[in-house]
Amino acid sequence: MKAIVCNQPDHFSYVDRPKPVADRGQAVVRIRRIGICGTDLHAFRGRQPYFNYPRILGHELAGEVVALGDGVTDLQIGDAVTVMPYLECGNCIACRNGKTNCCTSLQVIGVHRDGGMQEFISMPADHLLKAPGLSYDELALVECMAIGAHAVRRAGISPGEDVLVTGAGPIGCGIMQFARIAGARVITMDVNEQRLELARSWARVDATIKAGGEQSRQQVAELTAGNGAAVVFDATGSAQAMMQGFEYVAHGGRYLLVSIVDATISFYDPDFHRRETTLLSSRNATREDFLWVLKCLAEKQLDLAPLISHRCRFDRLIEEFSGWTSPDSGLVKGVVEI
Ligand SMILES: [Zn+2]
Numbered sequence: 001m002k003a004i005v006c007n008q009p010d011h012f013s014y015v016d017r018p019k020p021v022a023d024r025g026q027a028v029v030r031i032r033r034i035g036i037c038g039t040d041l042h043a044f045r046g047r048q049p050y051f052n053y054p055r056i057l058g059h060e061l062a063g064e065v066v067a068l069g070d071g072v073t074d075l076q077i078g079d080a081v082t083v084m085p086y087l088e089c090g091n092c093i094a095c096r097n098g099k100t101n102c103c104t105s106l107q108v109i110g111v112h113r114d115g116g117m118q119e120f121i122s123m124p125a126d127h128l129l130k131a132p133g134l135s136y137d138e139l140a141l142v143e144c145m146a147i148g149a150h151a152v153r154r155a156g157i158s159p160g161e162d163v164l165v166t167g168a169g170p171i172g173c174g175i176m177q178f179a180r181i182a183g184a185r186v187i188t189m190d191v192n193e194q195r196l197e198l199a200r201s202w203a204r205v206d207a208t209i210k211a212g213g214e215q216s217r218q219q220v221a222e223l224t225a226g227n228g229a230a231v232v233f234d235a236t237g238s239a240q241a242m243m244q245g246f247e248y249v250a251h252g253g254r255y256l257l258v259s260i261v262d263a264t265i266s267f268y269d270p271d272f273h274r275r276e277t278t279l280l281s282s283r284n285a286t287r288e289d290f291l292w293v294l295k296c297l298a299e300k301q302l303d304l305a306p307l308i309s310h311r312c313r314f315d316r317l318i319e320e321f322s323g324w325t326s327p328d329s330g331l332v333k334g335v336v337e338i
């Protein structure tokens with residue numbers, strides 16, 4: 001079977017690999033769609049910390065079950081599935097507490113081990129979720145949406161709360177959608193006007209703010225009756241924006257850091273204490289979050305098609321990919337058909 005290997009930064013090649021077999025408890029999936037996100041772009045460009053080469057990328061996956069190992073009872077040949085790409089140990093303190101998303105020895109396919117840029121992949125059957133009636137495009141974007149769903153679940157939003165989401169990329173937009181579904185009033189901040197337009201048209205947020213300096217804090221205050229936001233989510237990927245975000249949190253509010261940066265984040269403690277800010281990080285997602293996304297999709301509360309800005313066939317991916325990584329490509333979500 002054909003696979004695409006990222007041998008070193010900025011270099012992909014097609015290789016032939018043996019087709020996987022389904023061991024006990026596993027299922028072989030014929031990959032049909034691969035979603036492309038910032039992690040893939042950074043890994044390709046060599047800007048992903050703790051990343052080893054060569055590696056087959058691809059962790060946002062949809063496909064069709066084509067073989068079942070012994071002991072698999074919940075799936076059938078032909079099922080369309082989305083893949084939960086986080087392989088947890090099941091035994092560590094996090095796993096024992098149901099927090100498989102932050103397992104101490106978590107292996108994410110497409111990051112820590114080979115992922116889905118190949119025609120077939122073998123996965124533990126309990127990491128495949130079927131969802132009759134959903135398209136492969138939708139199934140491929142479930143993982144990306146589940147990250148937003150997880151962050152929103154962690155925030156424990158009450159209806160009517162003011163929520164500010166900084167960073168209107170695909171993860172930020174997912175957060176906006178699930179915050180809106182939770183009944184929040186949603187404000188979005190970004191430096192990029194096109195992304196703010198996406199937040200307005202797709203995530204149907206209540207207000208948008210063009211980020212920049214002192215004036216941003218003023219605008220957050222104006223839009224929240226002078227209070228600041230009860231919940232602020234950072235999805236910017238910028239250490240500077242993450243530090244700025246502390247200033248937008250209302251007294252008694254929560255601040256969730258969803259994006260991860262390779263930097264130290266600091267804050268001014270007297271302000272942090274005066275507000276009694278609750279600071280949370282949010283990492284990956286759990287089965288519960290995936291199931292929530294699938295439910296919202298089945299109920300048509302989410303329409304993912306407008307997020308797909310770029311699309312290509314698997315056999316054209318190497319030619320197309322470096323164009324997708326350029327900052328002016330306008331990439332929101334890329335989807336590879338295979
Ligand atoms: Zn991703």
Ligand SMILES: [Zn+2]
Nearest residue numbers: 089092095103
């Ligand atoms: Zn674990």
